[in-house]
Amino acid sequence: MTNEKADWSKAAMTLEITTFTLEEIGSPxxxxxxxxHFDSEEGLKSFYWAIPTQAEREQFLLVCAKYRYMVKEGDWVSTVNNESRVVDYLTNSNKLLAIFALIESLSNVKHMEFFDWLKLQGNFPIESKKTLNDLHQLYKVEHGSIKKVMKFFExxxxxxQARLCGLLTKHKQPMENIKKLAQFLYDMRSKFAxxxxPAVSIHSNDHIQYLSKDLVLVKITIADIMEAFELGLIAHFRERPATPT
Structure with a gap:
């Protein structure tokens, strides 16, 4: 998987692949x-060919390519005042946004619109704004993007998981569980989106910010989130069920 046979900066986004096979283009x-995260190149190859179907292998390679260009080796460059420079908190915010978009793209959870979900609940008439808000919160738990994100981090x-939770502390105690941490990061992503x-708290320095009414010490960095995504990506495709023969 080491021979650079083609530049996938365009192919990864447009899927206009004509000359090389997907493996030849995507493997690098x-x-x-x-x-x-593997002992050797052969270990990565074995992992790749153990992915059950061609469609899933294609998805894996596409996600890797997008992640490389938009996160791993991609930076947001400012040209303000004719100066080309990477602005750390902006590039990290864009990387965070891309990571969560890639996580959502991996999910097989079927999307359902809020109104369609409401009809299934049969809770009509909705008597107050509070009731509607409560139902919307329940909908987000059951069908929202955050459900996909939590499942990925789990x-x-x-x-x-314990190490990540320890990077987010409230009253000197680590975050209760990985779902809470995923929610915290997703909220940060949503505020940027x-x-x-900008997600200024995932830079290299410790940062203090509010979570509801509590002060939280944020030690997690974009590097930690990237590592979690990479290992989560491997776990996602490693757990794919084999196709019956």
Whole structure:
């Protein structure tokens, strides 16, 4: 998986692959982003060919390519005042956004619109705004993007989950569980996506911010989140059920 036979910067996004096979184009990107988590190149190859179906192998390679260009080796460059420089908190915010988009793209959970979900609940008429808000919160738990994110982080080993939770402390105590940590990171992603509020707390320095009414010490960095994504990606495809013969 080490021979750079083609540049996939366009092919990964447009799928206009005509000259090389998908493995020839995509394998270098898988190596670039995941080889460090395997004992050898052969170990990564064995993992790849153990993915049950061609469609899933294609999905794996596409995710690796997108992750490489948009996160692993991708930086947001500012040209303000004719100066080309990487702005750390902006590049980290964009990387966080891309990571969660890739996580959501991996999910097989079928999307259901809120109104369609409401009809299935049969809770009509809805008597108050509070009731509607409560139902919307329940909908997000059952069908929202955060459910996909939580499931992804739950694939990490127990030790890794505990280490990540220890990087987010409230009253000197680690975050209760990986779901809470995933929610915290997803909320940070959403504030950037919807309010253009940069995720400044995942830089290299410790940062204090509010979680509800509590002060939280944030030690988790974009490097920690990237490592979690890479290991979660491996776990996602390692857990795929084999196709019956």
């Amino acid at each position: 990107h898988a190596s670039a982003v995941l080889l460090q 694939r990490l080993s127990a030790d890794h 919807h309010e253009c509020k």
